[in-house]
Amino acid sequence: MVPLSSILLEIDEDSLGIRNNKKMIKDFLIIDCTGRNDSIILKINNKYFTKKLQTNLIKNEILALEIANFTKKHKVKLNSDFSVFINSGPGSFSGIRISLSVIKGLKIVKNINIYSYNNFLLNAAPYLDLKKKIISIQKTNNFYYYCKGVFETNYYFSTPKKIDSKTIQKKDALFIVPNEIKSDKIIKKIDPKQIRIVEFNLKNIDFLIKNRLLENKLIKPLYIS
Secondary structure, eight states: OOOOGGGOOOOOTTTOHHHHOOSOOOSEEEEEOSSSSOEEEEEETTEEEEEEOOGGGOOHHHHHHHHHHHHHHTTOOOSTTOEEEEEOOSSOHHHHHHHHHHHHHHHHHHOOEEEEEOHHHHHHGGGGGGOOEEEEEEEETTEEEEEEEEESSSEEEOOOEEOOHHHHTOSSEEEEEEGGGTTSTTGGGSOGGGEEEEOOOGGGHHHHHHTTOOBOSSOOOOOOO
């Protein structure tokens, strides 16, 4: 496995502040500007509040205003005790860069805690407790990519790679497949018993927190070419 901190990989005591943070993360803001399900979500006192964003209108000043109005509406105080999670991709490169720019600005002004996650891990999150080998698949730019997760004492995930015939023939892994590509030809080649079809769900962040799979050192867009 090749560690790549920008996609939330090798987890150890030094790499993630979340492991060393003695405070349990309970209330937070999630931002997704990847171009598919653009939205911001607040979790407060175990309740979720969602604000859908118009993809074609995402700009720095608009996103900043949406966040300000949304947090004000729900009486959230942005400070060093508050955390924000950003989707690093794959998806709209410009949308991800805008969200990163806005949140890094908030960190400077409000001293909030920022972390990143990605779609590979978000979809795989509900199955992490099984501690099995996981192959999480994403389709982007008409190509199929996967990240492979292996559990030792913690989960270790590979960097994204283009999927090939050898990968889809593995018999010892769970294949995590987004609902929108479940009928694609390449997915049909995988043993149905090994497939888990998933819907996009930002609430899966709770599983990533539990398994300490959030990056806070090197946060940047996940670029796949």
